[in-house]
Amino acid sequence: MSRVAWIPAGSVALLALLALAAPLLPLPNPVAIDVAHRLAGISALHPLGQDEYGRDELSRLVCGTRVSLAVAVIATGIACALGVLLGLVGGFLGRFAELATVRSMDVVLCFPPLLLALLVVTLIGPGASALIPVLALLYLPGFVRVVYAGVLSVRAQDYVEAMRALGARRARIMFLTVLPNVGGPVLVQFSLAAASAMVLESGLSFLGLGVVPPSPSLGLMIGEARSTMAQAPMLLLWPCLALGLAILALNALCDALRDAFDPQGRASPGRGWRALRAALPGGAPAPGPVLEVRELTLQIGSAAAHPVRGVSLTVAPGETLAVIGESGSGKSLTGLAAMALLPGGIEVDGGAVFLEGREMLRLDEPALRRLRGGRIAMVFQDPLSSLNPVHRIGAQISEALRAHQLLTRRAAWRKSVGLLRRVGIPDPERRARAFPHELSGGMRQRVMIAIAIANDPVLLIADEPTTALDATVQAQILELLAELRKERRIALVFITHNLPVVAEIADRVTVMYAGEVVEDGPAAEVFAAPLHPYTAALLASAPRDDGTSPVGIPGMVPMLHNRPPGCSFAPRCSRRAPSCEVATPPLNTLRPDRHTRCLRWRELA
Amino acid sequence: MAWLLHRVVVAILLVWVVASIVFLAIRLVPGDPATLLLSQGGMAPDPGAVAALRAQLGLDQPVWLQYLSVLKAALHGNLGASLEDGTPVVSAILQRLPRTLELIGAAALIAILAALPAGLAAATRRGGGFDRIASLLAAIALAIPVFVAGTLMVLVFAQWLRWVPAGGYVPLAQDPLRHLRLLAMPALTIALGLSAVTFRMTRAAALEVAQKDYIRMARAKGVAPPRILLHHVLRNALMPVVTVLGLQLGSLLGGTVLVEYVFNWPGLSGLLVDAVNARDYPEVEGIVLVISVLFVALNLLMDILYAVLDPRVRQR
Numbered sequence: 042m043s044r045v046a047w048i049p050a051g052s053v054a055l056l057a058l059l060a061l062a063a064p065l066l067p068l069p070n071p072v073a074i075d076v077a078h079r080l081a082g083i084s085a086l087h088p089l090g091q092d093e094y095g096r097d098e099l100s101r102l103v104c105g106t107r108v109s110l111a112v113a114v115i116a117t118g119i120a121c122a123l124g125v126l127l128g129l130v131g132g133f134l135g136r137f138a139e140l141a142t143v144r145s146m147d148v149v150l151c152f153p154p155l156l157l158a159l160l161v162v163t164l165i166g167p168g169a170s171a172l173i174p175v176l177a178l179l180y181l182p183g184f185v186r187v188v189y190a191g192v193l194s195v196r197a198q199d200y201v202e203a204m205r206a207l208g209a210r211r212a213r214i215m216f217l218t219v220l221p222n223v224g225g226p227v228l229v230q231f232s233l234a235a236a237s238a239m240v241l242e243s244g245l246s247f248l249g250l251g252v253v254p255p256s257p258s259l260g261l262m263i264g265e266a267r268s269t270m271a272q273a274p275m276l277l278l279w280p281c282l283a284l285g286l287a288i289l290a291l292n293a294l295c296d297a298l299r300d301a302f303d304p305q306g307r308a309s310p311g312r313g314w315r316a317l318r319a320a321l322p323g324g325a326p327a328p329g330p331v332l333e334v335r336e337l338t339l340q341i342g343s344a345a346a347h348p349v350r351g352v353s354l355t356v357a358p359g360e361t362l363a364v365i366g367e368s369g370s371g372k373s374l375t376g377l378a379a380m381a382l383l384p385g386g387i388e389v390d391g392g393a394v395f396l397e398g399r400e401m402l403r404l405d406e407p408a409l410r411r412l413r414g415g416r417i418a419m420v421f422q423d424p425l426s427s428l429n430p431v432h433r434i435g436a437q438i439s440e441a442l443r444a445h446q447l448l449t450r451r452a453a454w455r456k457s458v459g460l461l462r463r464v465g466i467p468d469p470e471r472r473a474r475a476f477p478h479e480l481s482g483g484m485r486q487r488v489m490i491a492i493a494i495a496n497d498p499v500l501l502i503a504d505e506p507t508t509a510l511d512a513t514v515q516a517q518i519l520e521l522l523a524e525l526r527k528e529r530r531i532a533l534v535f536i537t538h539n540l541p542v543v544a545e546i547a548d549r550v551t552v553m554y555a556g557e558v559v560e561d562g563p564a565a566e567v568f569a570a571p572l573h574p575y576t577a578a579l580l581a582s583a584p585r586d587d588g589t590s591p592v593g594i595p596g597m598v599p600m601l602h603n604r605p606p607g608c609s610f611a612p613r614c615s616r617r618a619p620s621c622e623v624a625t626p627p628l629n630t631l632r633p634d635r636h637t638r639c640l641r642w643r644e645l646a
Numbered sequence: 647m648a649w650l651l652h653r654v655v656v657a658i659l660l661v662w663v664v665a666s667i668v669f670l671a672i673r674l675v676p677g678d679p680a681t682l683l684l685s686q687g688g689m690a691p692d693p694g695a696v697a698a699l700r701a702q703l704g705l706d707q708p709v710w711l712q713y714l715s716v717l718k719a720a721l722h723g724n725l726g727a728s729l730e731d732g733t734p735v736v737s738a739i740l741q742r743l744p745r746t747l748e749l750i751g752a753a754a755l756i757a758i759l760a761a762l763p764a765g766l767a768a769a770t771r772r773g774g775g776f777d778r779i780a781s782l783l784a785a786i787a788l789a790i791p792v793f794v795a796g797t798l799m800v801l802v803f804a805q806w807l808r809w810v811p812a813g814g815y816v817p818l819a820q821d822p823l824r825h826l827r828l829l830a831m832p833a834l835t836i837a838l839g840l841s842a843v844t845f846r847m848t849r850a851a852a853l854e855v856a857q858k859d860y861i862r863m864a865r866a867k868g869v870a871p872p873r874i875l876l877h878h879v880l881r882n883a884l885m886p887v888v889t890v891l892g893l894q895l896g897s898l899l900g901g902t903v904l905v906e907y908v909f910n911w912p913g914l915s916g917l918l919v920d921a922v923n924a925r926d927y928p929e930v931e932g933i934v935l936v937i938s939v940l941f942v943a944l945n946l947l948m949d950i951l952y953a954v955l956d957p958r959v960r961q962r
Contacts, residue, residue: 156900156915158935160668160922160930240791244904246791248919263797270801277801281794289789296785406871414868421866426859430958431881440877441867479719486959490869 049293053232056287060107064443068100072255079272092262092276093269102283105257110287111610112169112252113238116176122230123177124184129219131185132192143189146182162250166568172251173243176278179241180234187230198387225302232298236291238461243284259284262619280404288494295468314335330395331500331532332356337392339374349374350556356500356549360514361526361533363547363564365540365579371556373534376502378402379534380419381409397499406417417539418493423504424485428477434461434488435473441495460491465521483514487521494525502534503525519546540583549634552576555609558628572637574616574645608640616645657942658872664938668717668931673709678925680705716928719933726928728921735932738917743936745815746913747904750898751821752829753836754891761841762887765848766880772853780845792901796835796908803831815875838901840894847890851883858882864880885955892948893933896941 069086077093078387082090089098131142132355149157158175243260245251249579251256254265259280266277304355312403339349354360364372367465379381379394381401396417403408411417421427428437438457443530448456454473456511462489477485486506493501503522507515523546526533537543547564560573572579581592596613599605605612611621618641626640639645680699684691700706704715719726725735768777790798804812810827818825855861856879864874903915912932921929953959 074896145860153903154897155903155933159903159915159919160671160934165693244791244793245903248907260791260793261795267797268937270797274801274805281798284789284794285786288791289786292785292789382862382865384862408869410865410870412868413866419866420865421859425858427863429860429864429878429882431956432877440864440869444868444870445872474943489863492863514894601928603794 049290049297051296051618052204052290054110054346056106056110059103060110063103063107066103068098068103071096071100071257072103073097080269080276083492087278089423090273090275093265093273095105098276098279101257102259102261105262105280106283106287108169108252108256108258109242109284110258112172112176112242112258113223113235113299113311115627116238116242117174117180117231117235118182119173120234120251121184121227124181125188125220125227127181128188128223129192132189132219136203141201142187144452148187149178149182155241157540158245159248159250162245167245167250168253172245176238176241180568182300183230183234184227187226188219188223190611191226192219195219195222197504198622205579215419220376225298229295229302231296232291232295235448236288236295239284239288239291249562259287270638275597282594285541329357330355331358331360331397332534333395334375334379334393335393335395337369337375337394338389338390339378339387341601342386342388346435348387348601349378351392352553352556354534354551354558355533357497358528358532361535361546363412363475363543363550364534364536365538365543365550365555366553366600367579368592369555369601370553372553373504375553376419376504376534378537379500379502380417382413382419400554414441414492414498414500415496417502418496418498420486420489420493420501420506421504423509424482424489425477425509426487428485430477432476433473434475434477434480438492438495445496457491457497460495463494464488464491466491466516470512482510482515486510486514486518489527490521494529494531497529498531501531504536505538506535508537508539515542522546524589540568540579556601558636559610559638560636566635572635572645573610574614574641575610576611609636616641650950653946657946660942661935663933663940665717665720665935666713668934669713670709671941672925672927672930673712678705701817714796716931725932726818728929729926730924730929734910735929738929739914739932739936740915742912744913745911746899746902746906746915747912749832749836749913750895751903752833753840753898754895756833757840757844757939758891760837761844762848762880764841765845765887766852766875768845768849768884769852769856769879770875777849781849782813784842787838788846790838791904792835792839793904793908795838799831799835799906813908815910815912828909828911832905832911835847835905835908840891840898843894844887847887848883849887852879853881855882874913881955888951888955892944892951897945899937899941899944909931 046170054419067180073096074490075091078095078472079093080091081087081095084090087097087099090300092098092101098219107301127142129140134322158172158179161175161178162171170500242251243258244264247264248258249264252261255262262280263277263284266273266280270277270289287328299597309559334352337349337352338347340347341613352371352375354375355363364375366372374387377398378389379401381394381404383389389402393403396412396522399412401412404412428434432440434456435454438460439448439450439453442453442456443450446453458473461472466472466484466487470486477488480488489506493503506522510518512619519542522533522535525531533542533546544564549561550564550567552559552575553569554575560567560576562572567576568580571580576592578594579590582594584591586639599609599612605618605622607622607624608614608617608626611617619638624640628636628638629642630636661736678696678700680696680703681691684695684699697706702710707715718727723736726737727734728738728954764780768774768780787795800812803809810831811824813831814828816824816828843962861874861878864878869878900915900918901915902911903919905911906916914937918927918930918933921933
């Protein structure tokens with residue numbers, strides 16, 4: 042359990058202890074009437090004063106908490122025990138049992154809870170004995186559903202099937218496998234229901250329909266103190282405070298439990314893009330290239346983990362650069378850095394990115410906004426998750442247009458239809474009115490491309506644009522990109538792990554491994570005569586036309602926190618020498634446009 | 647449209663089941679309404695008079711016959727007459743229901759206006775000063791039961807500060823200003839818890855949506871932050887918020903009892919409590935029927951709202 046959870050857990054434990062120990066405490070009798078001292082103030086015997094019948098307020102407060110808590114916990118306990126049983130039965134014993142146990146609960150949920158409690162209590166009569174079954178009934182459906190959902194998810198798992206195949210009895214399977222798995226959610230549900238039951242109990246007691254006087258309950262005390270509110274407001278405030286604090290503690294425990302059992306709920310707090318504008322090394326922009334990434338180093342949070350280290354690359358106008366590497370090589374992050382769109386938690390540690398001479402990482406957000414989608418655009422890997430599910434395709438393209446051009450809604454829509462036609466979508470007028478989920482994967486990627494070229498960018502970054510597509514569609518998308526770049530003279534950065542894809546389209550290639558550039562050069566040269574063993578291995582691992590089977594690269598990309606000393610690729614390299622594992626190899630320059638990060642490149646060439 | 651038809655049929659069935667359960671439950675519970683009606687001042691009533699009244703009210707017939715006749719009348723919009731004073735149940739309900747709906751509506755309006763922007767603001771500056779303060783306030787608001795909040799409000803604003811009357815009701819047509827002054831405290835009391843839940847849900851949903859690829863995409867398009875917040879984040883975060891709000895409003899349909907009691911607001915729940923205490927069968931059945939119809943209708947409305955908000959739902 043996390044550190045934060047101890048505070049609410051401790052408060053609830055304290056509360057429970059107080060409730061349990063109440064009879065042992067040296068307190069006056071909470072129901073002893075002393076009319077002579079009604080509404081008396083603070084005295085040595087009565088530290089919180091006396092109520093309208095002269096009863097000791099502190100003693101009633103402690104006992105009232107005890108009663109309220111007891112009713113809530115007993116009712117929730119019954120609901121929990123019954124609910125777990127019904128949920129297990131419903132989950133394991135087939136359709137009829139499911140109908141009888143799980144679906145029947147919907148009827149209970151159909152009543153507003155307070156209304157149901159009110160009805161039953163008024164019909165049966167007030168008192169804790171009526172209250173407990175009502176509250177139990179009210180919270181039953183919650184437990185049934187939690188356990189039923191747990192059973193469904195566990196039932197499908199292999200080991201349960203295996204146990205059944207081995208002949209284990211159903212009851213045994215239930216208790217051994219399912220219960221430990223639903224324990225967390227049931228615990229969360231318990232604290233939730235207990236807090237809610239306490240609220241309902243005190244509400245009903247307040248109305249005079251719950252705990253019967255003279256025995257104290259917090260709700261009852263608040264109800265009684267209302268009549269003497271003018272003379273003795275403290276009598277009203279004390280039970281209000283006690284009830285509020287008790288429920289606050291239960292709620293806080295519930296939140297903490299939920300955090301503990303549902304890790305999805307606590308994403309690490311990313312600092313976002315604001316942190317980008319840290320002190321960065323500057324430098325004069327080189328004239329000429331559309332994009333120049335210079336010695337870019339990224340780090341994750343404050344840890345010494347660097348997913349991108351000293352990466353440099355340049356893209357000339359109209360040129361296509363392929364950035365290739367396995368996943369984890371830092372190629373996608375480099376692409377995002379070029380847009381100044383790094384995800385939260387990842388920061389620039391050094392280096393610079395120039396777009397047509399402008400230092401992207403030093404620009405403020407409004408300036409970046411004018412560039413993004415305008416001069417520089419990006420096509421992401423997964424078009425389904427990148428398109429907003431609730432807006433029409435045409436509206437999403439129009440939005441990109443109107444973010445950079447002064448257009449009426451109608452003019453933007455017309456342009457959007459034109460763009461859809463340009464990227465090869467049939468019947469574009471109708472398709473513009475479609476939602477993303479109504480299109481095929483290939484069409485969605487065409488829409489992404491339409492959005493990217495909407496404002497005639499000089500640079501388009503395509504991050505694995507064909508990975509999510511099947512082979513024929515892949516080829517079509519590639520063809521479209523090749524056409525567009527010729528037609529509009531767009532420089533293209535094509536990020537991929539798929540070498541054959543690159544061979545046809547790229548002018549130049551930059552190969553990345555473990556966050557570093559290991560080789561770059563003109564595409565034809567790199568493919569014909571790779572200078573780095575990793576490039577050679579990548580080429581050998583790609584599927585080939587000539588029928589020879591591809592050769593996989595042994596081993597895995599090193600972990601971010603655990604890079605080998607020396608050359609990062611050495612552990613997987615078939616050509617490594619002892620020296621490779623000692624010194625980190627520098628990026629050797631053969632020509633201004635040809636580099637390799639291999640120590641032995643002269644011998645191996 | 648098929649799904650809508652399906653939902654409507656299910657909704658009607660649910661209402662029928664609920665009405666039948668209430669009909670049966672109220673008759674299975676001990677306590678004869680005729681005896682109760684005639685026993686004034688603790689004296690045991692004359693058995694002959696009780697039998698006559700039972701015959702007059704149709705209580706001497708077999709339960710299934712009573713059930714059929716009640717069902718038939720209800721289908722014709724006739725919920726019977728109150729056993730206590732003989733007035734039609736429908737008119738009593740029509741008098742009280744708008745007051746309860748007004749209370750819920752005002753509270754919902756306050757909650758939406760306050761919590762939606764606050765939730766978004768807290769999410770955009772997560773962990774910032776506003777987020778911390780608003781989250782803490784929401785946690786406190788959630789821990790205060792409505793009747794406690796109501797009672798404390800009466801103590802502070804009516805008793806001590808004397809800004810507003812402690813409670814009561816005046817029709818809007820009679821004195822609009824006083825009507826609103828009387829509405830303020832009960833509406834705020836309900837809005838307190840409602841806002842806390844709405845705030846939490848908005849904040850959580852907005853944080854989750856902000857992680858989505860399409861938000862990154864919108865930024866890559868160069869869309870301005872306010873537009874991203876409204877058109878992309880809020881628009882998608884609205885669905886879970888609507889779900890929670892719908893559930894909350896549903897539970898308020900019968901859940902205003904305490905607030906109506908604290909502030910002396912003569913709404914539908916007060917009528918129900920009186921009717922249950924008097925064993926006024928037709929009135930209890932009528933009110934519960936109306937509430938469950940409203941409850942089911944609200945759920946149906948939520949389903950339709952999902953379809954409006956999320957085009958993916960429309961396909962199913």
